[in-house]
Amino acid sequence: MSFARLSSLEAQPTTSRETGYSDDPEFYRLTQTLSSRLFNLTSNITKANHILSLLGTKKDSQETRDRLAKLILETREGFKDIGEGVKKVQLWENVSPQQRFIQEKLSREFTSAIPDFQAVQKLSVEKQRQYVIQARSALEVLHAEGDSSHPPSPPGEGETMPLVQQQAAQLQLASQSDVDFQESIIQEREEEIRDIEEGITQLNEIFRDLGTMVTEQGSLVGRVWDNIDNTRTDTRAASRELTTAARSQKAARNRACCLLLILAVVLLVVLLAVLT
Numbered sequence: 464m465s466f467a468r469l470s471s472l473e474a475q476p477t478t479s480r481e482t483g484y485s486d487d488p489e490f491y492r493l494t495q496t497l498s499s500r501l502f503n504l505t506s507n508i509t510k511a512n513h514i515l516s517l518l519g520t521k522k523d524s525q526e527t528r529d530r531l532a533k534l535i536l537e538t539r540e541g542f543k544d545i546g547e548g549v550k551k552v553q554l555w556e557n558v559s560p561q562q563r564f565i566q567e568k569l570s571r572e573f574t575s576a577i578p579d580f581q582a583v584q585k586l587s588v589e590k591q592r593q594y595v596i597q598a599r600s601a602l603e604v605l606h607a608e609g610d611s612s613h614p615p616s617p618p619g620e621g622e623t624m625p626l627v628q629q630q631a632a633q634l635q636l637a638s639q640s641d642v643d644f645q646e647s648i649i650q651e652r653e654e655e656i657r658d659i660e661e662g663i664t665q666l667n668e669i670f671r672d673l674g675t676m677v678t679e680q681g682s683l684v685g686r687v688w689d690n691i692d693n694t695r696t697d698t699r700a701a702s703r704e705l706t707t708a709a710r711s712q713k714a715a716r717n718r719a720c721c722l723l724l725i726l727a728v729v730l731l732v733v734l735l736a737v738l739t
Contacts, residue, residue, distance in 0.1 A: 487562070490555055494565050497548045498572070500541060505576055507538040511583045518590045525648065528591070532655050535587055538580060539662040546669040549573050553676050570673065577670050584659050591659075595652050602646065 514531045517523055552566055 490552070490558075490562060490565075493548065494552055494569055497545055497552065497569060500545055501569075501572060501576060504538055504541045504545070504580070507534055507541070508576070508579050508583055511535060511538065511587070515583065515586055515590065519593070528594075528652070531587060535584060535659060535662075539584070539659075539666070542577065542580060542666055543669065545573060546666075546673065549673060550676065553673070574670060574673060577666055581663055581666060584663050588656050588659050588663075591652050591656050595649055595656070598645070598649050598652075602642070602649070 511531060511534050514527060514534070517527055518531070549570055552569060555562065555566065558566065
């Protein structure tokens with residue numbers, strides 16, 4: 464698609480309300496819904512990055528981590544749903560040039576947002592894994608010391624998360640039920656890590672499938688536009704040939720008329736000469 468054609472399409476309205484198109488309202492409703500949901504997901508990415516910046520600081524808490532886990536889960540499911548919607552849009556049949564532009568724009572925005580969310584998930588896994596390692600070390604120290612009055616000292620205490628340090632101090636005076644509860648939290652975080660890693664793989668597959676689909680359709684669209692351009696070129700060539708032929712025929716008729724006129728003049732001269 465040429466730059467001029469792309470610019471002309473981009474200048475056109477992209478919603479059914481703005482264009483007044485009613486030939487395919489379902490297409491416009493679907494693409495508008497997907498665009499709106501994608502905007503919300505990008506907002507979630509910003510929120511998740513903010514929460515991630517709190518982990519490992521004094522503002523870290525189990526509530527903060529629960530909120531992050533919930534936000535990541537909702538965003539991941541949202542990306543899956545939108546991915547299916549974008550695939551549906553890409554497979555839409557008999558699209559106009561403007562609809563094709565909307566397809567490409569939506570796909571471009573979606574594939575640009577996925578890496579940002581994948582980075583959030585990877586950072587979340589890294590921070591959760593760091594928490595699990597330190598929290599489990601604190602539990603192991605506690606179990607090893609048994610009833611010792613010395614407080615647990617997890618390895619690398621100077622670099623230990625404030626949240627883990629606080630929990631380690633609490634565990635020294637905690638009952639067995641509290642220790643079991645802490646163990647359940649660690650297991651929950653480990654489960655979250657596995658879920659996020661699985662989600663990363665799933666989104667990578669969606670990204671790859673959509674990329675393949677867009678590449679194939681891009682080649683098809685390129686061939687269509689080439690055919691259109693070739694047709695235009697052939698039409699112009701045929702038009703020029705017809706014009707040339709018409710001019711040639713007109714010139715031939717003019718020459719014939721001139722010859723007939725000359726012949727008539729010659730006959731007239733001959734007749735006058737004979738009669739006189």
